[in-house]
Amino acid sequence: EDQVTQSPEALRLQEGESSSLNCSYTVSGLRGLFWYRQDPGKGPEFLFTLYSAGEEKEKERLKATLTKKESFLHITAPKPEDSATYLCAVQEGGSNYQLIWGAGTKLIIKP
Amino acid sequence: DTGVSQNPRHKITKRGQNVTFRCDPISEHNRLYWYRQTLGQGPEFLTYFQNEAQLEKSRLLSDRFSAERPKGSFSTLEIQRTEQGDSAMYLCASSSKTAEAFFGQGTRLTVV
Numbered sequence: 001e002d003q004v005t006q007s008p009e010a011l012r013l014q015e016g017e018s019s020s021l022n023c024s025y026t027v028s029g030l031r032g033l034f035w036y037r038q039d040p041g042k043g044p045e046f047l048f049t050l051y052s053a054g055e056e057k058e059k060e061r062l063k064a065t066l067t068k069k070e071s072f073l074h075i076t077a078p079k080p081e082d083s084a085t086y087l088c089a090v091q092e093g094g095s096n097y098q099l100i101w102g103a104g105t106k107l108i109i110k111p
Numbered sequence: 112d113t114g115v116s117q118n119p120r121h122k123i124t125k126r127g128q129n130v131t132f133r134c135d136p137i138s139e140h141n142r143l144y145w146y147r148q149t150l151g152q153g154p155e156f157l158t159y160f161q162n163e164a165q166l167e168k169s170r171l172l173s174d175r176f177s178a179e180r181p182k183g184s185f186s187t188l189e190i191q192r193t194e195q196g197d198s199a200m201y202l203c204a205s206s207s208k209t210a211e212a213f214f215g216q217g218t219r220l221t222v223v
Contacts (some may be wrong), residue, residue, distance in 0.1 A: 004153075024144050034211065043115075043214030044154070065189050097142065098167065099212070101153030 002027045004090050005013075006102035010033050013109050020103045021086055024070040029093025032069050035064050036087040038104070044087055078109045113137060116214035117203050123221045124193055131189045132218045136205030143186050144212060145178055154202055159185060168191040193222045 002065040025033065032051050035042035050066040054055045057064050061082065073086055078105045085106045089099040116135040123132050136143050141162050146154035157176065159167045162183035175193075180186040190197055200219050204212040 015212050036214075041217075041219070043117075043204075043217045045211055046211050049211055089153070097144070097159045097161075098156050099154075101155075103151065 001093055002087055002090075002100050002101050004102040006086075006088050008054060008105060009103070010106040011108070013075075013078055015079055015111050018074070018076045018078070019083050020075070021073040021087030021107070023073070023102055025088075025090045025100075026069075027092035027100065028091050031091040033066055034087065034089045034090070034091070034099065035071070035073055036076050038085045038087055044050055047086075059100075075107070078107075078111050080109045083107055083109045114201075115203055115213055117201075117215035117218050119218060120216060121223060123222075126195060126222055127192055129189065129191045130193060131187055132201055132203075132220075134186045134188070134203030134205075134215060135184075136186070136203070137213060138154050138206050140209075140213075141183065141204035142206045142212075143180055144204045145186070145188050146208075148200045148217070150201055151210065156209050157188070157201075159214065193220075195222050198222045 004025045032049050035047040038044045048064040051096050053068045055066050061076050065072045085104040087104045088102040091099055118133045143160040145157040148154045157169050158178045160180040162178050175191045178188045198221050201218045202214055202217045204214045206212040
C-alpha cells in the first residue's frame with residue numbers, strides 16, 4: 001500500500017538550532033515528491049518539488065534532499081518565522097494528479 | 112492577487128443543511144483539485160478536474176458531495192445534508208502541467 005510517513009510529529013528548536021525533518025515513502029514508482037509549508041488556518045504553501053534520487057533544492061534556510069526511500073528537509077539556523085507545519089506529499093508513477101500526503105511535522109522555533 | 116481564491120473563508124451550518132463553496136483558480140491553470148483536511152492530518156483528496164471535466168472522484172466521497180467546474184474556470188463544491196463529520200477545512204488547489212499545486216486559503220466548515 002502506498003504511504004507517506006513524516007517524523008517527528010513535532011519538533012521544538014531554539015532559534016539558530018539547525019535540524020532535519022524526515023519524509024519516508026512507499027510508492028510504486030515515484031513521479032515527484034513535494035514539500036509544503038502550512039501556517040495555522042491557512043492553505044499549504046508550495047516549497048519544493050524533487051523528482052529523482054540525489055536531487056537537492058534550496059530556498060533561504062531550507063534545503064530538501066531525496067533518496068529512493070525518503071526525503072529530508074534541512075533547516076539551517078531557523079528563525080521564529082519558520083514555525084509552521086511542514087507537509088510532504090508524493091505523486092506515484094501511475095497517477096497524473098493524485099498526491100499521497102503525510103500528516104506533517106509541526107515545527108516550533110523559540111526565540 | 113493572482114493566487115487561488117476560496118469563498119467563504121468560514122461557514123457555520125446546522126446539521127442537515129446544504130452548503131456550497133467556491134474556488135477561483137489561478138487563471139492559466141487547467142487543473143483543479145479539492146481536498147479536505149482535519150486537524151493534525153495532511154490533506155485528503157476529494158476530486159480533480161482537468162478543464163471542465165471531472166476526471167476523478169475519491170472513493171471515500173459520499174454521494175452527498177458534488178463538485179462542478181462549468182466552463183473550466185471557477186469550481187463549486189456542494190455538500191448536501193451536512194453531518195457533524197463533515198466539519199473540516201476544505202481546500203482548493205490548481206496547477207498547470209508541471210504538477211506543482213498551489214492552494215487557496217481554504218474554507219473552514221463547522222457543522223453544529
